[in-house]
Each structure stands twice: as C-alpha cells, then as structure tokens.
Amino acid sequence: MHAMATPPPIATDLRPLDTGVHPFDTAAARHLLSRAGFGGTPTQIDVLAAQGIDRSVALLVNFESQPEKSVSPDDFDRNVMPPLTREEREQLNAARRARDESAVERLERKENQAKANDRRQLIELKKWWIARMIETARPLEEKMTLFWHGHFATGARTIEDSWHMFQQNQLFRTYATGNFGMLVLNVIRDPAMIKYLDNDKSRKGRPNENLARELLELFILGEGSGYTEEDIKAGARALTGYTFEDDEFEFRDGNHDRGAKTIFGKQGNWTGDEFARLALAKAECSEFIAAKLYRFFVNDTPAADISAEQRDARDAFITALATELRAQQYEIKPVLIKLFSSAHFYHLSNRAATIKSPAQLIVQTVRQYGTPPRQLSALAGACDLMGQDLFQPPNVKGWDGGRTWINTSTLFVRQNVAIYLLTGKRPDVYDWENDETRFDPAPLLAGATTPDAIVDRLISVSLAAPPHPERRVALVSFLESQAQARATEHSRAVAAIALITALPEYQLA
Amino acid sequence: MTDINAYSRRVFIRQGALLASFAATLPHFIQQSAFGMLAPDGSTLGSRPGVPDERILVVVQLSGGNDGLNTVIPYGQAEYHNARPGISIGEPGKPKNGGAALQLDQANGIGLHPNLTGFKELHDAGSLCVVAGVGYPNPNRSHFASMDIWQSGRPEGKGTGWLGRYVDASCNGNPAADMAVAVGRTAPLAMTGAKSTPIAFESADLFRWLGADKNGAMDKEYQAMVRAGSLPGVEPGSQESFLMRTALDAQLTSDRIRAAVSKKPLVAYPGSALAKQLQTVAAMIRDGMKTRVYYVSMGGFDTHANQTGGHANLMRQLGDAILAFQKDLAAQGNDGRVMTMCFSEFGRRVRQNASNGTDHGTAGPMFLIGAGVQPGLQGKYPSLTDLDGGDLKFTTDFRGVYQEVLGKWMKADTQSVLGGEYAVPGLVRA
Numbered sequence: 018m019h020a021m022a023t024p025p026p027i028a029t030d031l032r033p034l035d036t037g038v039h040p041f042d043t044a045a046a047r048h049l050l051s052r053a054g055f056g057g058t059p060t061q062i063d064v065l066a067a068q069g070i071d072r073s074v075a076l077l078v079n080f081e082s083q084p085e086k087s088v089s090p091d092d093f094d095r096n097v098m099p100p101l102t103r104e105e106r107e108q109l110n111a112a113r114r115a116r117d118e119s120a121v122e123r124l125e126r127k128e129n130q131a132k133a134n135d136r137r138q139l140i141e142l143k144k145w146w147i148a149r150m151i152e153t154a155r156p157l158e159e160k161m162t163l164f165w166h167g168h169f170a171t172g173a174r175t176i177e178d179s180w181h182m183f184q185q186n187q188l189f190r191t192y193a194t195g196n197f198g199m200l201v202l203n204v205i206r207d208p209a210m211i212k213y214l215d216n217d218k219s220r221k222g223r224p225n226e227n228l229a230r231e232l233l234e235l236f237i238l239g240e241g242s243g244y245t246e247e248d249i250k251a252g253a254r255a256l257t258g259y260t261f262e263d264d265e266f267e268f269r270d271g272n273h274d275r276g277a278k279t280i281f282g283k284q285g286n287w288t289g290d291e292f293a294r295l296a297l298a299k300a301e302c303s304e305f306i307a308a309k310l311y312r313f314f315v316n317d318t319p320a321a322d323i324s325a326e327q328r329d330a331r332d333a334f335i336t337a338l339a340t341e342l343r344a345q346q347y348e349i350k351p352v353l354i355k356l357f358s359s360a361h362f363y364h365l366s367n368r369a370a371t372i373k374s375p376a377q378l379i380v381q382t383v384r385q386y387g388t389p390p391r392q393l394s395a396l397a398g399a400c401d402l403m404g405q406d407l408f409q410p411p412n413v414k415g416w417d418g419g420r421t422w423i424n425t426s427t428l429f430v431r432q433n434v435a436i437y438l439l440t441g442k443r444p445d446v447y448d449w450e451n452d453e454t455r456f457d458p459a460p461l462l463a464g465a466t467t468p469d470a471i472v473d474r475l476i477s478v479s480l481a482a483p484p485h486p487e488r489r490v491a492l493v494s495f496l497e498s499q500a501q502a503r504a505t506e507h508s509r510a511v512a513a514i515a516l517i518t519a520l521p522e523y524q525l526a
Numbered sequence: 527m528t529d530i531n532a533y534s535r536r537v538f539i540r541q542g543a544l545l546a547s548f549a550a551t552l553p554h555f556i557q558q559s560a561f562g563m564l565a566p567d568g569s570t571l572g573s574r575p576g577v578p579d580e581r582i583l584v585v586v587q588l589s590g591g592n593d594g595l596n597t598v599i600p601y602g603q604a605e606y607h608n609a610r611p612g613i614s615i616g617e618p619g620k621p622k623n624g625g626a627a628l629q630l631d632q633a634n635g636i637g638l639h640p641n642l643t644g645f646k647e648l649h650d651a652g653s654l655c656v657v658a659g660v661g662y663p664n665p666n667r668s669h670f671a672s673m674d675i676w677q678s679g680r681p682e683g684k685g686t687g688w689l690g691r692y693v694d695a696s697c698n699g700n701p702a703a704d705m706a707v708a709v710g711r712t713a714p715l716a717m718t719g720a721k722s723t724p725i726a727f728e729s730a731d732l733f734r735w736l737g738a739d740k741n742g743a744m745d746k747e748y749q750a751m752v753r754a755g756s757l758p759g760v761e762p763g764s765q766e767s768f769l770m771r772t773a774l775d776a777q778l779t780s781d782r783i784r785a786a787v788s789k790k791p792l793v794a795y796p797g798s799a800l801a802k803q804l805q806t807v808a809a810m811i812r813d814g815m816k817t818r819v820y821y822v823s824m825g826g827f828d829t830h831a832n833q834t835g836g837h838a839n840l841m842r843q844l845g846d847a848i849l850a851f852q853k854d855l856a857a858q859g860n861d862g863r864v865m866t867m868c869f870s871e872f873g874r875r876v877r878q879n880a881s882n883g884t885d886h887g888t889a890g891p892m893f894l895i896g897a898g899v900q901p902g903l904q905g906k907y908p909s910l911t912d913l914d915g916g917d918l919k920f921t922t923d924f925r926g927v928y929q930e931v932l933g934k935w936m937k938a939d940t941q942s943v944l945g946g947e948y949a950v951p952g953l954v955r956a
Contacts, residue, residue: 113915113916116877116916118877118878118879118880119879119880121885122879122880122881122885125885129830174670174671174674175671177668318763318764318765321763322763322764322768323763369765369766370765371765372765372769401712402711402712404713404723411715411718412684412685413684420765420768423768423769423772424703424723424725424772425703425725425772425775425776425779425780426713426723426724426725426726426727426733426776428772428773428776429732429733429734429735429776429780432735432736432737433735433736433737436735436736436737436740440740442736442739442740485757485759485760485766487754487757488751491747491750491751492747495743495744495747498743499743502743504741504743508741511741512741512743512744515737515740515741515744516737516744516747516748516751519735519737519748519751519752520751521752521766521769521770521772521773522766522769522770524769525765525766525769
C-alpha cells in the first residue's frame with residue numbers, strides 16, 4: 018500500500034471534470050464508453066481520448082449525428098395476432114352454446130396458431146434488438162431504450178402481441194434521451210402498457226387501479242413517495258377510457274369518468290394526462306428519476322457498503338441531478354451531458370462500480386474484443402439464463418439490477434457466454450450451436466509480444482479498473498508457461514482473454 | 527500501459543484515509559454457517575427422523591396442462607365415456623381405447639392411468655396421496671398465465687414465487703445460498719423470492735466454467751483465481767469483494783454438486799429426462815446437501831391431438847421415474863424425510879376434441895408422494911355433470927395443498943407465504 022497524503026475529494030455537484038488536474042486519458046475514455054454505451058475496441062477508445070471529453074460526450078449523447086441502423090419494421094408482422102373477426106366471434110359463441118366442439122376447436126385452433134406465430138416473432142424481436150445493440154453507431158440510444166424498458170417494464174407474455182412490444186420498444190427509442198414527461202404521456206397511450214396494466218378494462222364506475230398505482234409507485238414518484246391511496250383511486254378514475262383498438266391508442270369518451278377528482282389536494286375534472294402532469298410536477302419525481310439514472314450510469318454499490326463520505330457525496334450529487342432535471346424541464350439529453358462531463362462521474366470511486374447487465378455483458382464482450390456475434394438466438398437465450406429475458410422483465414418493477422444479477426448460477430453462465438463468444442464452443446445443453454468462425458485477437462494486442470506487454474494490454478482493454486496485482490502476476494506466468502509449452506500465439510492470446518473474462522472483476526463496468 | 531499502483535490507489539481512495547483492512551477472504555456460505563445452516567466442509571449430517579429441519583420438498587412440474595381425467599380416471603361414470611368416445615380408458619379389467627384403469631377407489635369408480643404402475647405400487651404401499659379437483663377461481667387457460675398463477679401462489683399470477691417466499695422467510699431471513707435447487711434450464715418463478723434465487727442448472731456437468739474444455743492448461747489458473755476468494759487488500763463490501771466471494775461460492779457449490787452427482791445411484795433409474803433429474807436430486811439428498819426444496823419439470827402434456835399413445839408414454843415416464851426415486855430414497859434411508867409434489871398448470875376439457883385430443887381446461891389432480899402423506903384419494907372428485915362452460919369446477923384450492931405441504935410437512939409459517947388461510951386437512955400426516 019502506497020502512502021498518500023489525502024485522497025482527492027468526491028465532487029458533490031455537477032461541476033465538470035477539471036481536465037487540467039485529471040486528464041481525460043484512455044481509462045477515462047473507456048469508462049465513458051462503457052457507461053454511456055457498450056464499450057468499444059482499443060482504437061475507438063483511443064479516438065475518444067484524443068478528441069477530449071467535450072467532443073466525446075457530445076459524440077455519444079448527440080447521437081442523431083450518427084447514422085441510424087435501419088429500423089425496418091417491415092421485418093415484423095403487425096398482424097401477427099389478428100383478433101377474431103366479429104363474424105368469427107359470433108360463430109365461436111354460437112358453437113360454445115351449441116356445444117359444437119369441432120367448431121369451437123377450429124376457431125380456437127386459429128387462435129393457437131396465431132399464438133405460436135407470435136412466440137416465434139418474439140424470438141426474432143429479441144435477436145433483432147441484441148443485433149442492434151451490437152451493431153449500432155448510437156450505443157446510448159440503445160442503452161437508454163433498455164433503461165426505459167426496465168423502467169416502464171412490460172412483459173410480452175401478458176401482452177401476447179409481439180408487434181405491440183415492438184411498438185413500445187420503438188417508443189422508448191424515440192424518447193431515449195428526449196423529454197421524460199412526453200414519454201410518460203406516450204406510455205399511458207401505449208397499447209402494450211394499457212394491456213399489461215389492465216387499463217383496457219378500466220371504465221367509469223368500475224375503474225381499475227393498476228396503471229394509476231404503478232404510474233405513481235414505479236414510473237413517476239417512487240414507492241410511498243408523495244402520494245396517497247386516495248390519489249391512486251382518483252388517478253384511476255382520471256385514466257378511465259384510455260384504451261386501444263388494434264394497434265392504436267383510443268380514448269373512449271363514454272367510458273371516461275368526467276366527474277370531479279381530488280389529486281394531490283387539487284380538485285378538478287382531471288383527465289389521465291392531467292393526472293400524469295400533476296405527478297410530474299412534484300419534486301419527488303425528479304429525485305426518483307435522478308436516483309435511478311445514477312444507479313444505472315454511475316454506481317450501483319449498495320448504500321450500506323460504501324463509506325459515509327461517498328454516501329454523502331452520492332446523495333448530494335443525486336439532488337443536484339434532480340435539480341438539473343427540473344431546470345431542464347425533464348429533457349434527458351442535457352442532463353446526461355452534464356452527468357457524463359462531471360468530475361463525480363469520473364471519480365475513481367465510481368470506476369468499476371456498476372455490475373454489467375446481461376445484455377451489457379454480451380454486447381460489450383462482442384464490441385470490445387471484436388468477437389464474432391455467433392448465434393443471436395443463443396445470445397438471447399443466454400440473456401434469459403442470466404436473468405434478463407428481453408421483452409419479459411420479471412414483473413412491473415423491472416430488473417433490480419446491480420448485485421441481483423449475480424448468483425452462483427448466473428455467474429457460470431456469464432463466464433460461459435464469454436467462452437462461447439471467444440471460441441464458438443457450445444455449452445452442451447444450452448441448445449447453442451457450435452460456431453467455427455475464428456476470433457482473431459491480434460488487432461487487440463497492437464504488436465505486444467512479451468507476456469508482460471500482452472497482459473498489460475489485455476487488462477487495459479478488458480477491465481474497468483486495474484485489477485489486484487496478483488491477477489497480473491498469475492496471467493503473466495500463465496502466458497510464460499504457455500509459451501514454453503509451444504502454444505500458438507493465437508491460442509495463447511485467446512486463452513488469456515478467456516481467463517480474464519472468467520475473473521469476477523470482469524463483471525464490472 | 528497499466529499503472530501497477532493504480533489498483534492500490536483506487537482501493538485507497540475508496541477507503542478514505544484508512545489503510546485497506548484485511549480482506550474478508552471467506553466465501554459467503556462459511557459466514558452463513560455461523561447461523562448454523564451449513565457445515566462449511568459440507569459434512570453429511572445424515573437423517574434425523576422427525577426433525578423438521580431435515581425435511582425436504584421435491585416439486586415436479588408437469589408442463590403443458592396434464593389431462594387429469596385420463597390420469598385419475600372416473601371410469602365408473604358414463605359421462606366420462608360419453609364425452610371422450612375416442613380416448614376414454616376402460617374400467618379395471620375391461621380395456622377400452624387400448625387400456626384399462628388401475629384400481630384406486632373402487633367404491634367411487636375411480637382409477638389410475640394404466641401406465642401409472644409406479645403410482646399404483648406407491649399407493650398400495652401407502653405412500654401416494656391423490657388430491658382430486660385442484661384449481662383456483664376464474665381459471666386462466668393460457669399456459670403461461672396459469673403457470674404464473676401456480677408458481678406465484680397468487681390468483682393474479684404476479685410477484686415472487688411461493689417457494690421463494692418460503693425460502694426468504696426461513697432461517698430468520700438469512701437463507702443459505704443452497705436452500706433451493708432447480709434442475710432445469712432456468713430458475714422457476716416458484717423459487718424466486720424477493721431475496722433468494724435458487725441454484726439452477728440443467729445438468730450438473732454444465733454447472734461450472736467450460737473454458738478449460740477447450741484448453742486444459744487454463745484449468746489450474748482458473749481454479750487458483752476463483753478459489754482465492756476475495757484477495758488481501760480488497761475492501762470488504764466492495765463490488766469486487768462481492769463478486770470474488772460469489773465466484774468462490776459458485777465454485778464450491780459446483781464442486782459439491784458434481785461430486786454428489788458423480789456417485790452411482792443405489793437403484794436403477796429409467797432413461798427419461800424426468801428420471802435423470804430425479805436421480806440428480808436423489809444424489810444431492812444422499813450427499814447430505816442442506817437443500818430443503820428441489821424443483822424438477824417434465825414437458826409434453828399439451829395433448830391437443832391423437833393423445834392416447836403420447837399421454838400413455840408420459841404417464842409411464844412419470845410413474846416409473848417417481849417410483850425409482852422413492853426406491854432410491856428408501857435405499858438411502860432418506861424416504862422418511864422427503865415429500866414429492868406433482869402439479870400441472872391446468873387440466874383439460876371434459877369433452878375430447880375432434881382430433882382425439884383435449885384442449886385447455888381447468889382443475890386437475892395433484893399427487894403427493896412420501897411417508898408423510900395421507901394415502902389414497904383425497905378431496906372431492908369434481909362433478910362431470912355440473913360443469914362451467916364444459917370445464918370441471920375445482921373442489922380444492924391449490925393454495926390449500928401448498929399450505930398442507932409447507933405448514934404440516936415443512937413446518938413453515940404459511941400465512942407469510944400464502945397471505946391467507948386455505949387449509950385442506952387430511953393430505954399430510956404431519
């Protein structure tokens with residue numbers, strides 16, 4: 018342990034990184050690209066470091082300047098779940114009344130076939146999204162889409178319409194770094210969300226509280242924060258009539274409760290939009306969203322496991338972020354620019370301080386090493402095995418993230434999916450196919466040839482922070498013994514990378 | 527390129543002006559053993575009969591919606607045969623559509639599927655309880671939705687799993703990492719609590735790092751890296767320390783499970799996938815693992831067309847696998863402390879469809895197996911004439927069965943798990 022006078026203090030506000038004191042070096046550039054995106058190759062990181070913090074942050078956040086990967090909605094079938102026609106519905110009811118089992122069966126068969134097609138399309142959707150995360154030139158766009166998917170969690174299994182899940186995914190992408198308030202107003206019009214939280218069943222006189230409750234508890238204010246049960250009940254009445262027909266939002270005037278409601282102590286004939294706006298106007302909203310962004314982008318170490326000084330700095334920074342959200346009227350983009358430019362974000366205590374989500378683990382491994390992407394269906398399956406089944410969060414609360422990603426079962430899958438990406442080796446019972454495409458690590462090594470140089474290079478490419486010195490010693494001695502055993506340069510490099518991806522530290526971003 | 531001192535600097539910074547304290551190098555579970563839940567060396571404590579602490583529950587999930595009417599067969603009722611002319615099974619001794627039921631309850635004309643000879647043997651030995659007509663209000667005919675209802679133990683089918691909540695509440699809220707083991711592709715919702723997740727693996731051989739399969743030279747390095755646990759100088763409570771300790775936990779659990787499963791079983795098992803899963807479970811029980819809840823599953827029950835042959839195969843696999851499992855447990859001397867419970871997400875419609883199959887229905891039978899069960903047919907067999915839109919009306923709420931099993935067998939506080947009172951007396955002998 019090297020004696021140091023005093024550690025640099027952790028900034029408690031949004032002040033920008035003073036690059037005169039703390040240069041925006043490759044480690045800082047790597048940190049930015051891992052958090053605001055899915056990491057990248059050493060060359061990409063060098064480019065960011067060379068062009069400086071302001072241009073790098075702008076490049077990532079103002080991603081509209083980057084070419085967009087085509088959305089090609091034509092790849093998906095919007096009519097994958099055709100509702101029964103009026104005629105068919107009548108036939109079905111008549112057949113049921115007449116106990117005409119063969120007619121019932123014929124009509125139900127059509128529905129079952131549609132459900133099977135829908136499940137197939139959902140798998141295509143998962144593959145499409147993972148491919149997009151791997152290939153996009155706008156990584157923050159996809160990362161925020163993933164953030165909103167976890168925030169406004171909606172499960173495909175309940176929806177039973179993969180087109181609606183696709184529509185919702187596009188909504189999150191459209192508002193990725195847009196205005197949070199506008200996003201909320203679109204979410205209460207989103208067919209997938211309306212179905213998921215039963216608002217299609219909510220009508221005047223018989224309001225369903227599900228959407229109103231989750232709007233306050235999980236989407237806008239946070240559990241137990243600034244609202245009462247009465248606000249939920251009134252909000253549910255305000256949201257009556259918000260439903261959908263086929264693929265589009267529909268406001269059914271006849272089902273809407275126009276009566277007076279008291280929400281947060283204010284009386285009016287509030288609509289669902291007004292209910293959402295009243296919630297968005299509360300300060301609790303900014304604190305809630307700021308804390309969630311912080312955990313996602315800056316540090317997800319449990320509060321109990323950090324020092325008091327860090328905890329105080331964290332709380333103060335989140336408050337500053339919340340203030341900024343209000344000042345920007347919930348425009349996410351300028352807030353993210355401040356966050357990614359801040360001294361707090363780059364503080365060493367916030368490096369290697371978040372645990373990679375399963376999607377991040379997969380996408381970052383491909384992007385930083387340049388491995389072949391292998392079978393996308395295998396990657397989608399691995400995501401599920403690691404606890405992040407895309408389009409199917411475990412519940413309306415979304416994924417808890419952080420340390421909840423890690424347990425004895427998911428850790429092995431995390432290590433093994435890296436082996437799959439590096440070597441193409443199929444873990445036998447996962448239904449992944451062996452993939453013979455060769456991964457070439459040579460570009461990563463940048464001419465390094467000695468074990469010391471190779472290990473230093475691979476560590477800087479692979480890990481979010483320098484590892485314990487013992488790790489380096491072990492990896493160097495492994496490479497030396499491999500050289501003595503006359504292993505090829507290729508196999509030595511791949512083996513060293515495989516060992517690094519198996520390190521517990523590899524799970525950190 | 528890498529600053530050798532950078533590591534120490536970062537650690538130093540996180541700890542403020544203090545020196546890095548001596549690291550917690552122990553894996554999590556050794557710490558947990560301080561609560562008396564697990565012997566750190568994994569030593570076998572053996573069976574202590576009558577001590578609830580040692581009791582085990584094995585859940586067998588039959589996915590796809592098992593045709594309950596052709597599993598526990600009301601052969602004595604004309605309505606059964608009339609509704610299913612192409613697939614109904616005959617009374618004992620009088621085969622029909624290729625089979626004759628095995629006698630279960632002669633007085634009421636109810637038998638078991640002809641291929642459930644394993645269950646029949648267990649029944650005759652007094653270790654099979656058949657619970658008739660299990661379901662829940664407002665039945666959902668979607669596989670996923672209904673499975674979520676069964677697995678969450680809640681009619682809305684949302685939230686944590688019922689066994690997960692049981693594990694969460696055990697051991698004063700500090701459940702050991704290996705309290706729950708699922709042999710299957712993913713952790714079932716049933717075992718996922720607010721705090722706990724089960725250990726889940728499809729086969730024990732996959733529950734490990736596979737990197738060395740490609741290059742054996744890596745194994746030594748890998749083992750050294752993960753078995754080190756949290757390294758000296760790593761700050762306890764840090765993300766690194768958490769990950770290092772979980773990696774060590776995983777490796778030790780993997781060692782333990784693979785060692786257990788590598789032993790030859792005491793009895794012969796059939797070749798079915800379910801039998802292999804149960805063989806794995808029996809091996810873990812025999813090895814003295816402290817796991818209280820195991821979960822296995824078997825698919826293929828979605829029999830919409832020409833079901834007679836396919837369903838008969840499923841019945842054969844189910845009965846034979848569970849019989850072999852029970853014999854193994856008996857040979858181990860562990861049969862007194864294990865109860866097995868079988869369920870499916872729904873039964874099927876009373877009337878067959880036009881393709882000699884059956885469509886999604888409602889209530890169905892459950893099975894409890896073990897020395898602790900109240901043997902025989904329990905509960906009320908649903909009426910075949912008083913139907914709800916062509917479907918059986920359930921007679922026993924599934925949460926009542928959960929309550930019996932958790933409360934009487936596992937001696938748990940069921941209120942906190944089930945959030946209500948659903949007692950169905952007379953399934954478990956305590």
